[in-house]
Amino acid sequence: MHLLIKPDIMICVHCPGSVRNLSEVAFYCKQTPELKLQARCCLNQKDTILGHIPLHVLLSRLDLQNCSLKDLGPNFSQAHTAVIIDLQANPLKDDLANTFHGFTQLQTLILPQDVNCPGGINAWNVVTSYTNYQTCQGQRNLCNSTGDAEICPENGSCVPDGPGLLQCICADGFHGYKCMRQGSFSLLMFFGILGSTTLSISILLWGTQRRKAKAS
Structure with missing residues (x-):
């Protein structure tokens, strides 16, 4: 069944070509019936089908290896639902710390050998170096290791925001600086x-x- 690339996931055609047959992205995509390869993406079909057009698709895995990328560009955030991302064989800059905001589902990231895992080794369960690339596997929830009390105010709670990234969310009924204001915010x-x-x-x-x- 053919999947059309929607405008909100144009990261799939960020560089020419298709997913490489021997890549980890291709392997996982071909093993799961509901996943379909399209350009550089492995898409997860959701909801119902109208004719041959899915009403909703999610990017599950992304293969941008060997794309001559020096940076990931402003549209990379479209891949925030990806579980696996392959970026090996690209001349990337070694500063990806703030690139993966919102990538809370990411579990496997493949990078050039000289590029560090975003968030550092403490943000991942396993970091493995090979001759030409390295893998960052098992994104850790740093909220579990630090505890809300150490990084969030009394009326806020810690939630993950990507590899090595956290944010504090105010509890219901609280808002403002350090969640110290009580009651709903009056727009009027x-x-x-x-x-x-x-x-x-x-x-x-x-x-x-x-x-x-x-x-x-």
Whole structure:
């Protein structure tokens, strides 16, 4: 069954060619019936089928090896649902720390040998170096090892945000700096204050310009 690449996963055609037959991405994709190879992606078909067009597909695995990539580009975030990503044989810069925000499902990342795993070795269960590449496997949930009390305020909770990345989410009923404000955030009050301030400044500037015009 043919899968069409949707506009929101155009990372699949980020570089020419298709998934290599001997790649780890191709191996896993061919082993699972609901997964289909398309360009550089292995797509997971979801929901129902209308004719030959899936109503919803998710990027499950991505193979961008040997694509001459120096950086992953602004559209790389489209691959945040991927479980396996292969980036070997690319001249990547050795600073991927903030590239994988939101990649919470990523479990296997294959990189050039001279590029460190994002988040460092503490962000992964196993880091293995080979002659031409290295693998980062088993993304760790750092919230489990650090504990909420050490990094999040009393009214917030720690959630993973990608390899070596965390974020604090305010509990229901709390918001603002360090989740210290209680109650829902009042948009009406916010825009009311903003509107009043803008109007006051506009009137002040208008009066100043009128005085200057009369003086001249």
